[in-house]
Amino acid sequence: MSAPDPALARKILAAQPFSVLLGTRLTAFGGGEAVLELDVRDELRQQNGFVHGGVLGYLADNTLTFAAGTAAGADLVTAGFSIDYLRPAGGVLLRARARVVRAGRTRVACRCDVSTVDAAGAETLCAIAQGTIAVSTPPDGSPAPEA
Structure with a gap:
C-alpha cells in the first residue's frame, strides 16, 4: 500500500457535505494518526x-x-464506535485526535480524544471514543469478506 496522502484525505473531507456545512478542517494526517478541528459557534450548542x-x-x-x-x-466505513462524554464542551474550537490501535486486513481499531480549546489555546479533554473501521477493499485488492 502507498503512503497516506494528505491531499486525498482533504479531498475526501471536502466531498462530505455535512463536514463542509460544519466547517471541519483536517490539520494532521499520517503515521497512524489524524486530527480534525471545528470552530465552535452558537448553532452547534444545546440549550445550556x-x-x-x-x-x-x-x-x-x-x-x-x-x-x-x-x-x-x-x-472505509465506520463499523461502530462508542463515546464517553467526560465534561461539557465549550471554548472556541474542538480538536479531535485519533490514532490507530491495531490495523487488520478488514478492520482497523482506533481511539480518539476530543478536546475543547479556549481563546488562550488551552485544551481540555471533553470526550473519548473508540471505534472499529471496516475496510471495504483490503489493501491487497482482494474482496473483503462479508461482516
Whole structure:
C-alpha cells in the first residue's frame, strides 16, 4: 500500500457535505494518526450553552475513520464506535485526535480524544471514543469478506 496522502484525505473531507456545512478542517494526517478541528459557534450548542453531544460524536466518528485511512486507505466505513462524554464542551474550537490501535486486513481499531480549546489555546479533554473501521477493499485488492 502507498503512503497516506494528505491531499486525498482533504479531498475526501471536502466531498462530505455535512463536514463542509460544519466547517471541519483536517490539520494532521499520517503515521497512524489524524486530527480534525471545528470552530465552535452558537448553532452547534444545546440549550445550556454547551456544544451538542451529537457534534462531538460526529467529530470523533470522522476522526477515527481518517486515522484508519492512514493505515488502510480511503475505502472505509465506520463499523461502530462508542463515546464517553467526560465534561461539557465549550471554548472556541474542538480538536479531535485519533490514532490507530491495531490495523487488520478488514478492520482497523482506533481511539480518539476530543478536546475543547479556549481563546488562550488551552485544551481540555471533553470526550473519548473508540471505534472499529471496516475496510471495504483490503489493501491487497482482494474482496473483503462479508461482516
